[in-house]
Amino acid sequence: xxxxxxxxxxxxxxxxxxxxxxxxxxxxxxxxxxxxxxxxxxxxxxxxxxxxxxxxxxxxxxxxxxxxxxxxxxxxxxxxxxxxxxxxxxxxxxxxxxxxxxxxxxxxxxxxxxxxxxxxxxxxxxxxxxxxxxxxxxxxxxxxxxxxxxxxxxxxxxxxxxxxxxxxxxxxxxxxxxxxxxxxxxxxxxxxxxxxxxxxxxxxxxxxxxxxxxxxxxxxxxxxxxxxxxxxxxxxxxxxxxxxxxxxxxxxxxxxxxxxxxxxxxxxxxxxxxxxxxxxxxxxxxxxxxxxxx
Amino acid sequence: xxxxxxxxxxxxxxxxxxxxxxxxxxxxxxxxxxxxxxxxxxxxxxxxxxxxxxxxxxxxxxxxxxxxxxxxxxxxxxxxxxxxxxxxxxxxxxxxxxxxxxxxxxxxxxxxxxxxxxxxxxxxxxxxxxxxxxxxxxxxxxxxxxxxxxxxxxxxxxxxxxxxxxxxxxxxxxxxxxxxxxxxxxxxxxxxxxxxxxxxxxxxxxxxxxxxxxxxxxxxxxxxxxxxxxxxxxxxxxxxxxxxxxxxxxxxxxxxxxxxxxxxxxxxxxxxxxxxxxxxxxxxxxxxxxxxxxxxxxxxxxxxxxxxxxxxxxxxxxxxxxxxxxxxxxxxxxxxxxxx
Amino acid sequence: xxxxxxxxxxxxxxxxxxxxxxxxxxxxxxxxxxxxxxxxxxxxxxxxxxxxxxxxxxxxxxxxxxxxxxxxxxxxxxxxxxxxxxxxxxxxxxxxxxxxxxxxxxxxxxxxxxxxxxxxxxxxxxxxxxxxxxxxxxxxxxxxxxxxxxxxxxxxxxxxxxxxxxxxxxxxxxxxxxxxxxxxxxxxxxxxxxxxxxxxxxxxxxxxxxxxxxxxxxxxxxxxxxxxxxxxxxxxxxxxxxxxxxxxxxxxxxxxxxxxxxxxxxxxx
Numbered sequence: 001x002x003x004x005x006x007x008x009x010x011x012x013x014x015x016x017x018x019x020x021x022x023x024x025x026x027x028x029x030x031x032x033x034x035x036x037x038x039x040x041x042x043x044x045x046x047x048x049x050x051x052x053x054x055x056x057x058x059x060x061x062x063x064x065x066x067x068x069x070x071x072x073x074x075x076x077x078x079x080x081x082x083x084x085x086x087x088x089x090x091x092x093x094x095x096x097x098x099x100x101x102x103x104x105x106x107x108x109x110x111x112x113x114x115x116x117x118x119x120x121x122x123x124x125x126x127x128x129x130x131x132x133x134x135x136x137x138x139x140x141x142x143x144x145x146x147x148x149x150x151x152x153x154x155x156x157x158x159x160x161x162x163x164x165x166x167x168x169x170x171x172x173x174x175x176x177x178x179x180x181x182x183x184x185x186x187x188x189x190x191x192x193x194x195x196x197x198x199x200x201x202x203x204x205x206x207x208x209x210x211x212x213x214x215x216x217x218x219x220x221x222x223x224x225x226x227x228x229x230x231x232x233x234x235x236x237x238x239x240x241x242x243x244x245x246x247x248x249x250x251x252x253x254x255x256x257x258x259x260x261x262x263x264x265x266x267x268x269x270x271x272x273x274x275x276x277x278x279x280x281x282x283x284x285x286x287x288x289x290x291x292x293x294x
Numbered sequence: 295x296x297x298x299x300x301x302x303x304x305x306x307x308x309x310x311x312x313x314x315x316x317x318x319x320x321x322x323x324x325x326x327x328x329x330x331x332x333x334x335x336x337x338x339x340x341x342x343x344x345x346x347x348x349x350x351x352x353x354x355x356x357x358x359x360x361x362x363x364x365x366x367x368x369x370x371x372x373x374x375x376x377x378x379x380x381x382x383x384x385x386x387x388x389x390x391x392x393x394x395x396x397x398x399x400x401x402x403x404x405x406x407x408x409x410x411x412x413x414x415x416x417x418x419x420x421x422x423x424x425x426x427x428x429x430x431x432x433x434x435x436x437x438x439x440x441x442x443x444x445x446x447x448x449x450x451x452x453x454x455x456x457x458x459x460x461x462x463x464x465x466x467x468x469x470x471x472x473x474x475x476x477x478x479x480x481x482x483x484x485x486x487x488x489x490x491x492x493x494x495x496x497x498x499x500x501x502x503x504x505x506x507x508x509x510x511x512x513x514x515x516x517x518x519x520x521x522x523x524x525x526x527x528x529x530x531x532x533x534x535x536x537x538x539x540x541x542x543x544x545x546x547x548x549x550x551x552x553x554x555x556x557x558x559x560x561x562x563x564x565x566x567x568x569x570x571x572x573x574x575x576x577x578x579x580x581x582x583x584x585x586x587x588x589x590x591x592x593x594x595x596x597x598x599x600x601x602x603x604x605x606x607x608x609x610x611x612x613x614x615x616x617x618x619x620x621x622x623x624x625x626x627x628x629x630x631x632x633x634x
Numbered sequence: 635x636x637x638x639x640x641x642x643x644x645x646x647x648x649x650x651x652x653x654x655x656x657x658x659x660x661x662x663x664x665x666x667x668x669x670x671x672x673x674x675x676x677x678x679x680x681x682x683x684x685x686x687x688x689x690x691x692x693x694x695x696x697x698x699x700x701x702x703x704x705x706x707x708x709x710x711x712x713x714x715x716x717x718x719x720x721x722x723x724x725x726x727x728x729x730x731x732x733x734x735x736x737x738x739x740x741x742x743x744x745x746x747x748x749x750x751x752x753x754x755x756x757x758x759x760x761x762x763x764x765x766x767x768x769x770x771x772x773x774x775x776x777x778x779x780x781x782x783x784x785x786x787x788x789x790x791x792x793x794x795x796x797x798x799x800x801x802x803x804x805x806x807x808x809x810x811x812x813x814x815x816x817x818x819x820x821x822x823x824x825x826x827x828x829x830x831x832x833x834x835x836x837x838x839x840x841x842x843x844x845x846x847x848x849x850x851x852x853x854x855x856x857x858x859x860x861x862x863x864x865x866x867x868x869x870x871x872x873x874x875x876x877x878x879x880x881x882x883x884x885x886x887x888x889x890x891x892x893x894x895x896x897x898x899x900x901x902x903x
Binding site: 035036083087099100102103106107109113233262267275 | 429433
Binding site: 494495498502506511 | 756
């Protein structure tokens with residue numbers, strides 16, 4: 001019994017870390033732009049495919065492919081911001097950029113479907129099958145260890161960046177009050193671009209590490225993104241600490257739920273949680289109230 | 295908008311009536327032009343999509359509520375009517391009414407639930423709702439037979455009027471007339487509502503809820519109303535879809551379907567009623583014309599949606615207005631922008 | 635004298651026949667760490683112009699928002715013409731006869747000037763439900779009546795000539811007047827104006843003053859939150875001065891101008 005609990009706990013943390021990586025991207029973008037990038041999911045998928053092709057087509061090292069996916073993600077983030085969010089910012093519409101990204105998402109997913117086909121790709125990283133036996137009958141694959149390790153390091157670095165560096169502080173300033181930050185000599189547009197690049201790089205990385213443990217199809221990202229939305233809401237839009245906690249929590253809940261109920265229902269459970277969250281605490285676990293300025 | 299502008303009310307009325315007549319004639323003659331079942335099927339799907347699009351536009355374009363879960367109401371309508379007919383032996387039209395009411399109620403429930411949620415939160419709540427509905431349809435196997443689906447769904451029962459030949463809905467032309475007639479009626483209903491003070495109320499809510507409240511508008515009640523009407527129409531579309539296609543699987547109502555309907559509204563012209571009609575027609579017919587290119591059609595949806603938002607956010611309606619202005623045919627209208 | 639004593643004394647000093655049309659007692663409102671409004675009590679007689687003034691951040695707009703129902707108070711009472719307002723949402727207060735304008739202009743930019751005013755007739759439509767779908771005679775009558783009344787209102791604020799123009803293309807001063815017209819469309823008995831003179835030039839302020847006087851003559855009660863002392867001096871019957879969300883002074887405009895505490899608050903002693 002304990003074995004199962006521990007094992008699911010480990011799985012929970014593994015998936016949770018990946019959800020956090022993807023969700024952090026969303027929450028960072030929202031924090032700074034108050035916009036949701038629906039195509040975020042597809043950056044995850046493209047990251048996964050990039051890693052796959054680098055590893056299997058070019059015979060590259062898997063660990064290096066994570067770096068490649070990071071750069072591909074970053075490039076896509078730059079592209080999406082430059083072509084969609086930046087031009088639409090002047091129009092001041094809340095709805096339009098969201099809808100545009102829905103369009104991009106549909107476009108990317110189906111373009112990938114055309115190029116890669118619907119049949120899942122077997123993305124076996126060299127680390128997927130080697131196992132480390134931990135005490136109590138539990139085990140962890142090297143892949144999972146890499147996931148936890150890379151995620152933890154990345155999240156820690158990001159957190160430190162946001163808290164302690166000038167640029168990180170500037171980013172938080174732009175998130176709080178774009179106009180004032182602008183008046184203080186910070187270029188909000190550059191910082192927004194930086195945010196996009198970082199967020200999408202995280203997504204790409206997440207994809208590269210997800211590839212081996214999820215089914216790799218053009219829709220791989222979608223399965224993760226809706227959970228990422230749930231996490232961002234539970235943790236609070238724009239709230240980095242909340243997202244980390246919520247991400248790990250959702251990963252764990254999901255793992256234990258798979259054990260206890262029909263696996264097809266885990267999505268249902270996560271989403272019901274999401275709706276309950278929206279009903280009672282829409283601003284997230286660690287809430288900040290913002291009264292409307294009349 | 296009827297309340298401002300250069301055209302007097304009477305002028306607008308006769309204009310409108312003329313266009314409605316033209317539409318009725320076109321609907322009447324379409325099945326005569328397209329005699330093969332492939333194109334007739336497309337016409338019926340078109341009519342169903344029109345219903346979905348105008349319903350969504352009422353919620354999104356008029357009341358300003360970012361509803362990304364419209365596929366849920368479509369699915370609820372389809373499954374509710376089918377299950378009532380096949381499991382409880384309820385007659386078709388009674389089941390139809392029940393399905394419409396149930397979808398409408400679901401829409402109102404979502405709206406009440408989301409009443410304090412603005413913008414993006416509402417979008418995600420509606421998305422979450424659609425995912426939950428889809429998951430329920432997929433997993434509640436004893437009720438819906440899950441991914442295996444429900445088969446042998448019959449079309450609406452024959453209508454036998456005295457002195458006339460029996461009208462059978464297995465005949466695609468008749469089915470088209472039925473669905474198109476309902477689409478036309480729903481369009482008329484929404485058009486009348488929108489040109490009444492209710493349209494102004496919804497516009498006020500969409501533009502600025504605080505202002506609207508300062509005029510005595512109960513924003514919550516009206517948002518729930520808009521959601522109810524829009525989702526009820528989606529439910530009707532679902533009932534027709536099931537009885538026409540004959541089989542029902544949960545994957546016909548995944549969230550991607552919501553995005554497709556959204557694309558029709560946006561590409562056609564959000565916030566007008568005729569826009570979604572054109573959007574639905576375009577995005578139903580065009581992919582069929584490109585059928586040889588397979589999955590390229592969905593790529594087109596995505597591309598169309600993105601490009602329209604970036605370069606012509608008012609959709610086809612805006613494009614037509616620009617063209618008419620260019621050719622000097624646009625009469626002075628006080629209410630410019632996104633009005634018909 | 636303590637603040638409540640002052641208010642009570644002022645109330646007693648008023649002629650006995652002036653009944654309190656709107657009164658509040660001990661209103662409190664806090665936002666997070668800030669006590670925006672603390673223990674405010676008011677008595678506003680019918681048919682008067684009552685001004686609420688004070689330096690920036692004094693809580694004037696918050697008080698107005700409490701009165702119009704945008705916020706609910708944390709504590710205290712509010713009674714309008716005998717009806718208890720606490721817990722009543724903003725849209726219901728409109729039916730009771732309260733209307734307001736906003737400090738930040740909130741016009742419907744996509745609509746015409748006329749369309750903006752007609753939208754405000756929401757509570758006054760006289761159409762049976764079915765006629766919203768099938769537009770019958772009552773619908774046509776209502777439509778014509780609303781248009782006619784809207785044009786009257788536009789004439790009153792001097793915008794009749796701009797009726798079919800898009801609201802977004804009005805000049806700032808005109809937009810403020812349109813706001814006034816919209817508020818009047820609800821046929822209020824108590825009109826609350828939030829910084830109506832903000833951004834207006836001297837001529838426009840004069841015109842605004844004239845309108846307020848005309849409305850008072852017609853028996854409307856008006857509450858004005860203002861910075862512009864000139865306007866307040868010319869048109870207000872009584873003035874409430876707030877500072878840091880609290881009561882500072884209440885009395886006639888002349889008395890307020892001469893009061894040392896008020897002067898100190900404005901000069902930031």
